[in-house]
Amino acid sequence: MTVDTQPAPRFPDPRDFGFTVLDEAEIPAELTALVGQVRSLVDAVAHTEAGPEALERARAAAAEATAALGGERRAIGAMVRHTRPDGGAEYGTVTNIVAGPTNPAAPPLRLERDGDGLRGEVVLGGVYQGPPGLVHGGWIAALLDQALGSAANAAGVPCLTAKLDVDYRDPTPLNVPLHITARVTGAERRKVFVSAEIRHNGEVTAEGTAIMVRIPLPG
Numbered sequence: 001m002t003v004d005t006q007p008a009p010r011f012p013d014p015r016d017f018g019f020t021v022l023d024e025a026e027i028p029a030e031l032t033a034l035v036g037q038v039r040s041l042v043d044a045v046a047h048t049e050a051g052p053e054a055l056e057r058a059r060a061a062a063a064e065a066t067a068a069l070g071g072e073r074r075a076i077g078a079m080v081r082h083t084r085p086d087g088g089a090e091y092g093t094v095t096n097i098v099a100g101p102t103n104p105a106a107p108p109l110r111l112e113r114d115g116d117g118l119r120g121e122v123v124l125g126g127v128y129q130g131p132p133g134l135v136h137g138g139w140i141a142a143l144l145d146q147a148l149g150s151a152a153n154a155a156g157v158p159c160l161t162a163k164l165d166v167d168y169r170d171p172t173p174l175n176v177p178l179h180i181t182a183r184v185t186g187a188e189r190r191k192v193f194v195s196a197e198i199r200h201n202g203e204v205t206a207e208g209t210a211i212m213v214r215i216p217l218p219g
Ligand SMILES: CCCCCCCCCCCC(=O)SCCNC(=O)CCNC(=O)[C@H](O)C(C)(C)COP(=O)(O)OP(=O)(O)OC[C@H]1O[C@@H](n2cnc3c(N)ncnc32)[C@H](O)[C@@H]1OP(=O)(O)O
Pocket: 091, 092, 093, 145, 146, 149, 150, 153, 158, 159, 160, 161, 162, 163, 188, 189, 190, 191, 211, 213, 215
């Protein structure tokens, strides 16, 4: 296997390929606050034991809030640009289900560069539950896939996941800080090999490896 962990240093600008891109600073503070409020609402709804009257009041308020947003919708595929402290840019879809800043269904996971890889921290509450008190295995895979994909894309080349392997080493608990790390381990032709871990209290609860395949860009 040819090891080439430093492909191209600059990720291509998605605008050159027809994507809408907004800078994360352009996301209104009011939208960020609304996203946080809706996350709290989802958690409250998922766990409520309120009676019928309170439930109906909450439903009507939610319907009013939905109507207040009108019909103005951002395009599917819209991307958000994050500018790193070193001036480089990273991109993701603005509604990404794991890390999208405008998606209340995203935890969200925020990954930062750390040495030759990425690291981040996330706390998953009861709406991510699978077994009692534990994170759903599909969401563990989603966190790992996002970290793996971001590590490959942070190396400068747009990639998609072709193969994902997950080892569930230990149960991953809800409502505690989870530390996620990911790094590129090698490359061969269009394949980029990546590895990631989720830790709680320093112990690995899940490991993921993936083969990401570089997307051929027009031109
Ligand atoms: C964008 C900015 C966002 C930036 C934001 C970053 C966040 C990332 C988000 C998380 C990541 C995702 O969820 S991505 C979404 C989930 N993944 C997808 O939807 C991908 C669906 N699959 C595909 O589109 C396709 O299969 C591709 C593009 C992966 C590969 O198709 P292809 O382009 O025709 O390539 P192909 O010639 O078949 O294969 C190229 C090389 O890869 C190998 N290969 C191909 N598939 C596999 C496989 N399953 N297992 C092993 N190896 C494989 C081949 O053997 C070959 O190796 P060799 O002959 O050279 O040895």
